[in-house]
Amino acid sequence: MNIKEMTRPECVALLKSTRLGRLACVRDNRPYVVPIHFAFGDNAIFSFSLPGKKVEWMRENPHVCLQVDDVGGDGWKSVVVDGLFEDLPRAPEVDNTIPAVDQQLPKSNHDREFAWSLLQKHANWWEPGALNLGGATPAISGSHLFYRIKIEAISGRQAFQ
Amino acid sequence: MNIKEMTRPECVALLKSTRLGRLACVRDNRPYVVPIHFAFGDNAIFSFSLPGKKVEWMRENPHVCLQVDDVGGDGWKSVVVDGLFEDLPRAPEVDNTIPAVDQQLPKSNHDREFAWSLLQKHANWWEPGALNLGGATPAISGSHLFYRIKIEAISGRQAFQ
Numbered sequence: 001m002n003i004k005e006m007t008r009p010e011c012v013a014l015l016k017s018t019r020l021g022r023l024a025c026v027r028d029n030r031p032y033v034v035p036i037h038f039a040f041g042d043n044a045i046f047s048f049s050l051p052g053k054k055v056e057w058m059r060e061n062p063h064v065c066l067q068v069d070d071v072g073g074d075g076w077k078s079v080v081v082d083g084l085f086e087d088l089p090r091a092p093e094v095d096n097t098i099p100a101v102d103q104q105l106p107k108s109n110h111d112r113e114f115a116w117s118l119l120q121k122h123a124n125w126w127e128p129g130a131l132n133l134g135g136a137t138p139a140i141s142g143s144h145l146f147y148r149i150k151i152e153a154i155s156g157r158q159a160f161q
Numbered sequence: 162m163n164i165k166e167m168t169r170p171e172c173v174a175l176l177k178s179t180r181l182g183r184l185a186c187v188r189d190n191r192p193y194v195v196p197i198h199f200a201f202g203d204n205a206i207f208s209f210s211l212p213g214k215k216v217e218w219m220r221e222n223p224h225v226c227l228q229v230d231d232v233g234g235d236g237w238k239s240v241v242v243d244g245l246f247e248d249l250p251r252a253p254e255v256d257n258t259i260p261a262v263d264q265q266l267p268k269s270n271h272d273r274e275f276a277w278s279l280l281q282k283h284a285n286w287w288e289p290g291a292l293n294l295g296g297a298t299p300a301i302s303g304s305h306l307f308y309r310i311k312i313e314a315i316s317g318r319q320a321f322q
Binding site for chain 1: 181183184185186187190191192193194195196222224225226227228230232237239241243
């Protein structure tokens with residue numbers, strides 16, 4: 001088994017093709033790690049969550065770490081992202097009677113729409129209740145928090161035979 | 162999708178049947194999460210590692226978190242273990258000419274042997290170089306650190322349709 005460091009484009013390719021990752025956050029020098037579904041884009045990780053321990057911890061300490069991997073029969077890849085948690089603030093509802101290109105959305109809404117458009121492509125949602133969202137607009141997902149992880153560093157290692 | 166808390170026996174069953182988990186550790190209030198292969202037994206997680214960032218961090222701050230999951234087509238299970246990292250100290254080599262039951266091994270060696278016996282059952286090793294170990298005795302794996310995560314708390318959630 002040989003090991004090599006992955007280049008940034010190789011790491012980004014894995015982040016783009018992967019939807020399930022494990023997110024670690026910290027409180028009082030103790031870690032907590034949970035699985036999340038995410039989308040990568042615009043030098044950030046986008047995801048959503050119901051309220052709970054993970055969100056509480058990330059709001060107190062925004063330093064997080066996302067790990068994704070691809071384990072195959074003859075090798076593996078693993079990418080680690082260090083980043084900063086940011087809430088995506090709620091924005092006014094989109095007026096569906098007006099074409100999107102004609103709407104003057106605030107930047108926060110653009111971020112939210114972008115996150116949604118990426119996450120919407122996922123067939124399997126991790127979080128409970130999310131299956132009910134279907135093709136609904138973000139405005140309907142009242143209990144869900146959308147958030148972004150601003151990427152500070154990416155590294156990856158690959159093993160091959 | 163319905164969600165329920167898993168009982169401790171349900172969590173333990175997943176830990177016993179799973180070999181790949183994600184381990185998070187902390188330095189300076191920043192998390193680091195990596196995939197590991199592990200074995201569960203005796204109210205502890207056993208694993209091994211080559212020297213590196215993960216081991217350095219865990220020796221400085223033993224609070225770690227291991228997450229394992231089982232994601233299926235119609236639901237998922239996820240178990241989180243909070244625990245304390247402990248090195249398994251090196252012990253005298255086992256004399257293979259004497260039956261194991263007749264050898265007076267120190268406790269640390271028993272732990273090491275136990276970890277090895279569990280990990281040895283794994284066909285696919287995560288760490289580089291580990292494939293070379295085959296059926297060798299622990300004494301041969303000179304560069305590998307064996308360690309234990311003493312379990313402090315276990316929790317789990319299960320989603321089903």
